Amino acid sequence: MKKNKRYSIFSLARNARNYHENWAAAWRSPEPKPSYDAIIVGGGGHGLATAYYLAKQHGITNVALIEKGPIGLGNTGRNTTVIRSNYLWDESAAIYELSLKLYEGLSQELNYNIMLSQRGLVSLAHSQHDLREIERRVNAIRLNGIDSEMLSMAELKQLIPILNLSPNSRYPVIGASIQRRGGTARHDAIAWGYARAADDRGVDILQHTEVTGFRIQGGRVEGVETTRGFIAAPKVGVAVAGHSSVLADMAGFRLPISSHPLQAMVSEPLKPIFNTVLMSAAVHVYLSQSDRGELVMGAGIDKFNSYAQRGSPPILEDILAATVELFPIFSRVKMMRQWGGIVDVCPDASPIVGKTPVSGLYLNCGWGTGGFKSIPGSGFVFAHTIAQDEPHEIAAPFSLERFSTGALIDEHGASGVAH
Amino acid sequence: MLRIECPHCGARDEAEFSCGGEAHIARPKEPDKLSDAEWADYLYMRTNPKGILAERWCHTFGCRRWFNIERDTVSHEILRVYAMGEPRRESGT
Numbered sequence: 334m335k336k337n338k339r340y341s342i343f344s345l346a347r348n349a350r351n352y353h354e355n356w357a358a359a360w361r362s363p364e365p366k367p368s369y370d371a372i373i374v375g376g377g378g379h380g381l382a383t384a385y386y387l388a389k390q391h392g393i394t395n396v397a398l399i400e401k402g403p404i405g406l407g408n409t410g411r412n413t414t415v416i417r418s419n420y421l422w423d424e425s426a427a428i429y430e431l432s433l434k435l436y437e438g439l440s441q442e443l444n445y446n447i448m449l450s451q452r453g454l455v456s457l458a459h460s461q462h463d464l465r466e467i468e469r470r471v472n473a474i475r476l477n478g479i480d481s482e483m484l485s486m487a488e489l490k491q492l493i494p495i496l497n498l499s500p501n502s503r504y505p506v507i508g509a510s511i512q513r514r515g516g517t518a519r520h521d522a523i524a525w526g527y528a529r530a531a532d533d534r535g536v537d538i539l540q541h542t543e544v545t546g547f548r549i550q551g552g553r554v555e556g557v558e559t560t561r562g563f564i565a566a567p568k569v570g571v572a573v574a575g576h577s578s579v580l581a582d583m584a585g586f587r588l589p590i591s592s593h594p595l596q597a598m599v600s601e602p603l604k605p606i607f608n609t610v611l612m613s614a615a616v617h618v619y620l621s622q623s624d625r626g627e628l629v630m631g632a633g634i635d636k637f638n639s640y641a642q643r644g645s646p647p648i649l650e651d652i653l654a655a656t657v658e659l660f661p662i663f664s665r666v667k668m669m670r671q672w673g674g675i676v677d678v679c680p681d682a683s684p685i686v687g688k689t690p691v692s693g694l695y696l697n698c699g700w701g702t703g704g705f706k707s708i709p710g711s712g713f714v715f716a717h718t719i720a721q722d723e724p725h726e727i728a729a730p731f732s733l734e735r736f737s738t739g740a741l742i743d744e745h746g747a748s749g750v751a752h
Numbered sequence: 753m754l755r756i757e758c759p760h761c762g763a764r765d766e767a768e769f770s771c772g773g774e775a776h777i778a779r780p781k782e783p784d785k786l787s788d789a790e791w792a793d794y795l796y797m798r799t800n801p802k803g804i805l806a807e808r809w810c811h812t813f814g815c816r817r818w819f820n821i822e823r824d825t826v827s828h829e830i831l832r833v834y835a836m837g838e839p840r841r842e843s844g845t
Contacts, residue, residue: 578800589796591773592825637754637771640802640826646753647767680796737792 338533340444359525360532365539368565369397371719372557374544374580375573376400377409378520378705379697381527382712383570383719384536390713391720394535397564399557401543405524408574411642411674412705413597413631415610415619417454417515419474419481424730424742425683426477429703431727432710433514439709445526447518448624452609454515455484455492457659458508459615466746467510474512484509493609495662503658504616515610517621523708547584547694554584554693570695570719572711575640575675577698586690588698589680589736593634594673595702596644598652600666602626611659614746618655628666630656634676634702644673676701681741686715686728695719696733757833760815772808774798775820776840802826806840 338357348356370393373380380398387393398404416436418429440447458464467483474481489509490498498506528538539561546558547569556565571580575592603626610621620630632652635645649671657664679685679699684707689696697715700707714725724732735741754766780786780794799805805825810818822832822841832841 576802578798579802582801587793587797588800589792589798591798591800592802637807637823638773638800638805638825639828641828645766647765736796737788739788 338529359529360538362540363537365397365542365559365561365564366537367563368556369537370395370566371568371570372396372564372566373398374557374569374571376402376404376524376528376538376540377407377572377574378405378523378527378708379572379574379700379711379715380570381405381524381531381538382708383572383697383715384538384712385527385531385534386713386716387720388531388534388536390716393720396531396536397566398531398536398538399542399544399559399564400538400540401560403540404528404538405521408595408674408676408704409520409524409708411597411672412520413619413621413629414517414520414623414705415454415515415621416449416518416706417512417610418479418706419454419456419470419510419512419515420744421470421473421746422742422744423477425744426474426479427727428684428710428714428731429707430477430479430710431713432707435709435713436518437514439523439526443526443530445522445529447522447526449516449518450624451514451516452621453492453511453513454610454612455489456510457506457611457613457615458510459504459506459613461507463615464508467508471510479512480514481510481512484511493607493611495606495660496611497659497661506659511609517610517623519624520705523705527708527712544580544583547691549584549691549694552690552692554691568693568695568719568722570697570715572697572715574677574698574700574704577677577696581689581696584689584691584694588685588733590677590685590699591638592640592675593637593678594639594641594644595631595634595676596648596652596671596673597629597631598649598671599623599627599629599669600663601669603628603666606662607660613655613659616655616658618652618659620656620659627669628656628663634678635673640675642673642675644671676704678702680736682744683742684711684731685733686711687718687724687732688722689733754828754830756809756821756830758811758814758817759819759833759835760817761811764811764814768811768813770810770812772810772818775806775808804831808836
């Protein structure tokens with residue numbers, strides 16, 4: 334990394350003398366070259382991380398990252414910033430744990446503060462069935478070497494004193510599990526940090542450049558048509574979340590994906606009152622408090638297909654009802670903003686990372702409601718898949734072929750919220 | 753909030769309905785003869801257009817009957833409500 338670009342206490346002091354008016358742009362805005370060694374379509378977290386690891390792990394630096402808008406303003410800037418790796422199946426545990434481990438060192442690696450806060454992530458049980466299910470998950474997760482434990486009611490009360498633990502509530506809480514390494518990070522910083530680090534290694538980030546088609550000759554991809562002209566590359570990786578089906582349609586194959594809005598909302602800022610992340614499958618909400626004091630909450634997807642980045646009011650009402658059920662103390666808190674992101678949902682709620690029917694065209698999609706937590710791991714294995722033309726061993730189970738072979742990875746219960 | 757014109761009950765709020773996903777997926781006539789890829793296409797592959805989608809809805813908290821609609825997935829505008837078994841329009845997806 335170039336010295337003059339490195340962020341530190343000294344660069345902060347130096348720039349303070351100039352009233353912070355002379356900071357260099359964090360990444361360039363270059364003109365597109367006619368050809369690259371690889372193109373990544375999609376400037377969200379997954380695309381940016383892929384470009385970064387292509388350059389860092391595989392030495393492929395002649396890379397263009399193409400984004401139709403500004404980077405990081407899709408789902409990367411619209412999620413509830415929750416990070417965890419407490420997944421049931423071995424395949425999922427491997428990829429989400431890789432991601433969490435990379436997150437743990439990311440601020441240092443990128444020289445960019447991602448504000449990772451491993452405050453612990455609590456999942457609630459409201460029935461005997463819930464309780465047995467989370468106990469089973471805790472044991473499965475521990476067998477994969479990932480931290481996870483059951484909490485007694487006394488420990489839960491100590492951890493979250495404001496949680497409604499009355500046995501007389503509509504859906505009484507009867508137990509909980511926790512992943513202590515789970516937590517949150519600043520979502521914008523993930524996009525900006527990866528963008529800056531990728532740019533530093535030579536990746537051209539082309540914002541406001543929309544892909545309008547692929548040039549495919551004899552089953553091999555030759556490049557992409559964009560609103561700024563044709564750009565050639567022997568390898569093209571697509572990481573466009575909700576728009577994956579639209580791009581697959583351009584390339585001439587079908588995907589098992591439906592695009593749905595996933596909504597989230599924040600309250601007015603409050604003083605620090607809630608220092609973990611809480612999830613409940615039965616009353617269906619997940620909730621944390623941001624560093625600015627806002628309560629951040631979300632739940633399941635809207636049931637119908639949509640490409641409009643807004644959520645439907647019935648879901649909003651459900652989320653707030655669930656929040657007030659668990660935290661009667663928040664009943665008078667005002668909501669400030671509500672929004673939706675378009676998530677790409679697979680039939681088995683697991684992602685697709687790997688090759689496609691078109692040679693040289695690679696696909697990374699289907700992360701559905703769990704895209705943010707998986708950014709570093711997804712980028713790491715996808716970069717390997719593109720560089721080697723062979724799936725990374727952690728990505729291999731997540732191939733598109735699993736829908737023909739039947740080797741699905743059913744993670745519908747994974748988020749601790751029903752989908 | 754969608755306002756959906758149930759063919760039997762009239763216009764009601766979205767909350768009364770369940771969305772059954774893409775319409776017009778016909779069960780294969782000779783399942784024994786399908787390849788794995790054809791099974792995958794029938795079971796899992798979906799038309800997911802940014803534009804007009806034909807989909808099935810059920811008036812779960814009303815007459816409990818199924819019907820089809822054509823809806824724009826960007827504007828959410830409902831362009832047509834029609835009975836199960838009625839063919840899609842040529843202009844639809």
